[in-house]
Amino acid sequence: MKMGPRTVGSRAHAQVVDWMVGELKSAGWTVEIQETPYNGFKIRNVAGKRGAAKPWIILGAHFDSRLWADQDSDRSKRKSPVPGANDAASGVAVLLELARVLPKDMDKRIELVMLDAEDNGDIPGWNWCLGSEVYASRLAGKPDAVVIIDMIGDADLNIYRERASDQGLTSEIFRTAARLKIPQFINELKYEMDDDHIPFLRRGIRAADLIDFDYPYWHTTADTADKVSAASLQAVGDVLLAWLTEGR
Numbered sequence: 001m002k003m004g005p006r007t008v009g010s011r012a013h014a015q016v017v018d019w020m021v022g023e024l025k026s027a028g029w030t031v032e033i034q035e036t037p038y039n040g041f042k043i044r045n046v047a048g049k050r051g052a053a054k055p056w057i058i059l060g061a062h063f064d065s066r067l068w069a070d071q072d073s074d075r076s077k078r079k080s081p082v083p084g085a086n087d088a089a090s091g092v093a094v095l096l097e098l099a100r101v102l103p104k105d106m107d108k109r110i111e112l113v114m115l116d117a118e119d120n121g122d123i124p125g126w127n128w129c130l131g132s133e134v135y136a137s138r139l140a141g142k143p144d145a146v147v148i149i150d151m152i153g154d155a156d157l158n159i160y161r162e163r164a165s166d167q168g169l170t171s172e173i174f175r176t177a178a179r180l181k182i183p184q185f186i187n188e189l190k191y192e193m194d195d196d197h198i199p200f201l202r203r204g205i206r207a208a209d210l211i212d213f214d215y216p217y218w219h220t221t222a223d224t225a226d227k228v229s230a231a232s233l234q235a236v237g238d239v240l241l242a243w244l245t246e247g248r
């Protein structure tokens with residue numbers, strides 16, 4: 001967040017890519033950067049990879065900031081970038097902490113992927129989920145599960161089941177949350193999202209989206225770090241860590 005909004009092509013975007021690569025490497029992950037030209041810019045997905053066994057699990061979060069805060073109540077700010085604390089530095093924070101705390105000897109193949117260019121839909125020349133579309137299209141093989149986390153840092157966190165997601169995979173994660181008695185996971189359907197899980201689902205891959213779409217600062221200049229809480233990040237991190245290590 002201190003580097004500034006991570007809009008595609010910006011200096012902060014490049015700095016954050018370098019920083020994420022460093023964080024993954026220092027936690028012992030093999031890092032790959034996937035670059036794709038788009039609109040005269042470079043879309044860059046950053047993946048930390050570890051393990052070769054089955055199952056193959058991908059956890060993803062977008063790291064880019066939306067170019068325009070077009071939901072801002074102040075009309076003069078609607079062409080300003082979104083700071084993107086919750087949307088979606090929150091997801092990246094959880095993935096990088098998982099990179100540090102996941103056991104190194106897990107009997108799974110795990111990829112932690114910071115996805116680029118999710119958040120420019122409805123802006124001329126852009127679309128939603130550009131990075132995840134590239135990542136899904138270039139997979140060599142079929143992962144067993146893809147879990148996307150997006151907007152999971154809200155201090156008032158309420159994660160409902162997302163309608164487009166694979167419901168079996170969603171149930172696995174919500175069962176883990178119930179077992180851990182994590183109240184931020186509410187086992188009821190609510191929104192249907194056009195998010196980074198869709199490119200995977202379209203290819204027949206089990207994918208789920210964990211998101212709290214009830215966030216008053218969504219796509220505004222007020223999506224800043226004071227709206228996000230460590231307890232919310234912890235809740236999501238705890239559930240994912242337990243889900244990943246269950247039956248290990």
Ligand SMILES: [Zn+2]
Nearest residue numbers: 066087119219
């Ligand atoms: Zn967004």
